[in-house]
Amino acid sequence: MSAPVTVESKPAPPPVEKIKVKVDGREVEVPKTTPDWLGKPQPTTMLQACAHAGVDVPHYCYHHKLPVAGNCRMCLVEFGTPVIDPATKKPVINEDGSTKIARSVLPYEPGTPRGAIACATPISPGMELYPGSPATAQMREAVLESLLINHPLDCPICDQAGECKLQEYSVQHGQSASSFVEAKVHKPKSVDLGPRIVLDDERCILCTRCIRFTKDIANDDALGIINRGSYNTIAAAPGRQFDNNYTLNTVDLCPVGALTSKDFRFKMRVWFLKETKSICPGCATGCNIVIGSRENSIYRLEPRENDAVNGPWMCDTGRLDYKWVGASDRLREVRIAGKPSTWATALREISVRLGGVKPGSLAIIGSARLTTEELYLLKQLGRKFEAITDVVEHSGEADRLLVHAEKAPNYAGARLTGMAFTEAGINLPQIRAGIESGAIKSVIAFGEDLVSTGLSVELLSKLSLLIVSDVVSTATTPLAHYLLPGCAYAEKRGTFINAKGRVQKFMKAVEAPGDARPEWEFLHELVHQVTGSNGYSTIEGLFNSMAKELPPLSGLEWSRLGDTGVTITL
Amino acid sequence: MSTKIVDRKPLSFFENSYLPTLVSGLKVTWKHFKKSAIQGKPLTMEYPEQKWVVPQGYRGAPYLVKDQDNNTKCVSCQLCEFVCPPKAIRITPPGPNGAPADRKNAEKSPAEFEINMLRCIFCGLCQEVCPEEAIFLQKDYSLTGESREEMVYGKARLLQLGGIHGGIQKWKHKLEEAKEQEVFPVHAE
Numbered sequence: 001m002s003a004p005v006t007v008e009s010k011p012a013p014p015p016v017e018k019i020k021v022k023v024d025g026r027e028v029e030v031p032k033t034t035p036d037w038l039g040k041p042q043p044t045t046m047l048q049a050c051a052h053a054g055v056d057v058p059h060y061c062y063h064h065k066l067p068v069a070g071n072c073r074m075c076l077v078e079f080g081t082p083v084i085d086p087a088t089k090k091p092v093i094n095e096d097g098s099t100k101i102a103r104s105v106l107p108y109e110p111g112t113p114r115g116a117i118a119c120a121t122p123i124s125p126g127m128e129l130y131p132g133s134p135a136t137a138q139m140r141e142a143v144l145e146s147l148l149i150n151h152p153l154d155c156p157i158c159d160q161a162g163e164c165k166l167q168e169y170s171v172q173h174g175q176s177a178s179s180f181v182e183a184k185v186h187k188p189k190s191v192d193l194g195p196r197i198v199l200d201d202e203r204c205i206l207c208t209r210c211i212r213f214t215k216d217i218a219n220d221d222a223l224g225i226i227n228r229g230s231y232n233t234i235a236a237a238p239g240r241q242f243d244n245n246y247t248l249n250t251v252d253l254c255p256v257g258a259l260t261s262k263d264f265r266f267k268m269r270v271w272f273l274k275e276t277k278s279i280c281p282g283c284a285t286g287c288n289i290v291i292g293s294r295e296n297s298i299y300r301l302e303p304r305e306n307d308a309v310n311g312p313w314m315c316d317t318g319r320l321d322y323k324w325v326g327a328s329d330r331l332r333e334v335r336i337a338g339k340p341s342t343w344a345t346a347l348r349e350i351s352v353r354l355g356g357v358k359p360g361s362l363a364i365i366g367s368a369r370l371t372t373e374e375l376y377l378l379k380q381l382g383r384k385f386e387a388i389t390d391v392v393e394h395s396g397e398a399d400r401l402l403v404h405a406e407k408a409p410n411y412a413g414a415r416l417t418g419m420a421f422t423e424a425g426i427n428l429p430q431i432r433a434g435i436e437s438g439a440i441k442s443v444i445a446f447g448e449d450l451v452s453t454g455l456s457v458e459l460l461s462k463l464s465l466l467i468v469s470d471v472v473s474t475a476t477t478p479l480a481h482y483l484l485p486g487c488a489y490a491e492k493r494g495t496f497i498n499a500k501g502r503v504q505k506f507m508k509a510v511e512a513p514g515d516a517r518p519e520w521e522f523l524h525e526l527v528h529q530v531t532g533s534n535g536y537s538t539i540e541g542l543f544n545s546m547a548k549e550l551p552p553l554s555g556l557e558w559s560r561l562g563d564t565g566v567t568i569t570l
Numbered sequence: 571m572s573t574k575i576v577d578r579k580p581l582s583f584f585e586n587s588y589l590p591t592l593v594s595g596l597k598v599t600w601k602h603f604k605k606s607a608i609q610g611k612p613l614t615m616e617y618p619e620q621k622w623v624v625p626q627g628y629r630g631a632p633y634l635v636k637d638q639d640n641n642t643k644c645v646s647c648q649l650c651e652f653v654c655p656p657k658a659i660r661i662t663p664p665g666p667n668g669a670p671a672d673r674k675n676a677e678k679s680p681a682e683f684e685i686n687m688l689r690c691i692f693c694g695l696c697q698e699v700c701p702e703e704a705i706f707l708q709k710d711y712s713l714t715g716e717s718r719e720e721m722v723y724g725k726a727r728l729l730q731l732g733g734i735h736g737g738i739q740k741w742k743h744k745l746e747e748a749k750e751q752e753v754f755p756v757h758a759e
Contacts, residue, residue: 156645271652
């Protein structure tokens with residue numbers, strides 16, 4: 001990757017030079033330079049100046065995190081510049097005292113207004129932009145009509161319908177009929193571009209966003225345009241598949257329905273999806289995501305822009321890792337020694353049994369998939385019984401864009417709450433030795449399969465008390481004396497702290513199956529029953545009280561986290 | 571907006587006696603009495619033995635229709651499901667691995683299409699919104715069943731009740747147009 005995706009928030013930069021322009025007659029002051037897709041300051045463009053004035057300029061090929069291509073022509077805007085006297089080099093002043101403005105016109109046809117592409121034209125002092133002028137409107141209509149010449153208009157079967165820029169701009173700037181009477185050029189449909197992407201060449205408007213993304217951001221120069229004129233088509237390089245870990249971002253980037261996801265293909269119309277702000281639990285990067293769900297089932301995940309974490313992107317692995325949430329192997333009932341029971345009975349029995357536990361004979365194994373609040377509550381239990389605590393390590397491959405080597409979202413939270421030490425998993429051998437020697441008689445395990453971490457079934461059956469909470473059934477769950485069904489990240493609220501110390505909250509998208517409850521909910525009941533300290537019944541209160549107790553979180557409140565989180569010093 | 575106050579004309583002494591309204595009412599009664607009792611033409615119908623002739627444009631139950639080639643027209647765009655005011659329509663989209671559409675070029679057709687006739691209010695918004703002319707309000711007005719489940723009409727039943735409704739067959743034409751263009755070089759007229 002040639003650009004750092006994450007830009008950490010720094011102290012306020014030195015004041016930038018401002019210039020004054022007029023947008024539809026309104027004077028606005030805009031910075032002379034604006035960071036481009038690489039973060040380097042570049043002269044502010046007409047499109048950015050209009051955005052400062054609160055005016056949206058329609059565009060297809062321009063994307064603020066991609067290099068500018070300027071090929072769709074949708075952002076054409078009529079403009080004018082001050083007339084400069086060649087002799088004095090000073091602006092010519094009208095009789096009424098205003099600056100004389102020369103409107104842009106065609107050089108060979110001085111009566112006809114000429115637009116400039118707002119995405120690539122820098123502004124100059126005194127410039128006047130007319131995004132609302134009749135000439136600009138006419139240019140947009142003409143460009144849109146031209147883009148629709150060969151468009152198949154198959155919105156009823158197009159997955160993009162509902163979030164399609166062609167549809168949106170057609171409503172604003174389109175005409176109901178086309179001047180073209182010729183037959184539309186037909187191009188290949190449902191082309192298999194890669195393992196996760198389908199391409200419909202007829203719908204493509206050749207904005208090249210996908211090509212620029214895969215070349216400049218994903219660093220995989222896999223796509224290009226082949227053939228000529230009306231037969232232009234996007235294609236993967238000969239003999240290659242469009243297959244890297246970031247291909248599905250092109251589906252988000254595609255302003256039309258040309259690139260669609262194979263996973264989401266024909267699954268649900270987008271206007272039915274409820275969008276919930278969440279955090280990807282796949283690795284310690286903690287990409288901000290939006291969960292698209294309808295009636296308790298998740299249909300897709302999409303990245304949510306956060307420049308401090310993931311920019312507007314996310315990896316394909318994380319995006320497609322949602323199916324386990326609604327899977328059939330989820331734990332749905334509380335079990336005591338393998339027999340179905342109720343929460344009230346189980347929690348009462350557990351607090352009685354824990355009351356008889358001798359200090360030092362308890363081990364608590366948590367998971368970095370738990371929220372910070374849940375790890376904090378587990379640590380409170382641990383402190384009461386002088387328990388030895390740890391979280392299980394999951395590591396894997398990292399890449400240079402977004403994927404982190406730690407394969408769980410909350411290792412920083414585990415360290416901060418004291419559940420884990422400098423490295424996750426270093427206490428596990430000691431716990432195993434303790435069980436072998438009989439020093440540890442009780443184990444509380446949350447969200448991890450103990451058998452796969454090396455604690456054998458024989459070893460676990462030596463325990464006098466084994467309390468397990470998990471979301472799916474594992475090799476450990478049948479051994480549990482008390483089995484408490486927990487929630488997936490999409491079924492509860494909480495915070496994760498990513499590898500860079502960003503505290504980010506996530507919201508609940510779907511209901512948990514059966515009797516499953518959020519871990520923090522029953523943990524706070526348990527902590528209250530066992531330690532007698534105040535249990536908070538809301539996640540807000542729990543977070544706020546945790547923030548008061550843990551120094552790195554001091555001053556933080558749930559409401560202050562916002563949608564994009566707050567960075568703390570770890 | 572200004573309000574215009576209309577003066578009400580005061581009733582005359584004769585009008586206040588109720589007699590003119592009484593007489594005009596009795597005229598109507600006499601007309602119907604003459605028609606049914608004297609001329610022997612009944613004004614009521616012995617339903618359900620006798621059935622009512624449904625007028626043109628009557629809004630009865632919505633059913634799915636097939637095109638003239640006996641193919642399912644619905645492409646599962648779910649606009650009717652979205653627009654349906656009582657949420658009577660329920661469509662299961664085909665998903666990535668669903669069966670292909672009857673018409674080769676249409677790519678998509680519903681895996682299941684259900685209308686709960688107990689919820690349906692026969693408003694006709696589904697017919698109005700349909701971009702494929704695949705659903706029409708037809709003339710059935712008396713739908714009965716012995717259970718709630720029976721009143722949820724599935725795709726097969728809706729298609730069978732709907733029958734054939736021809737149309738312009740845009741998907742077929744697109745395919746034909748595309749096939750013509752595959753002949754190379756393109757014919758100059």
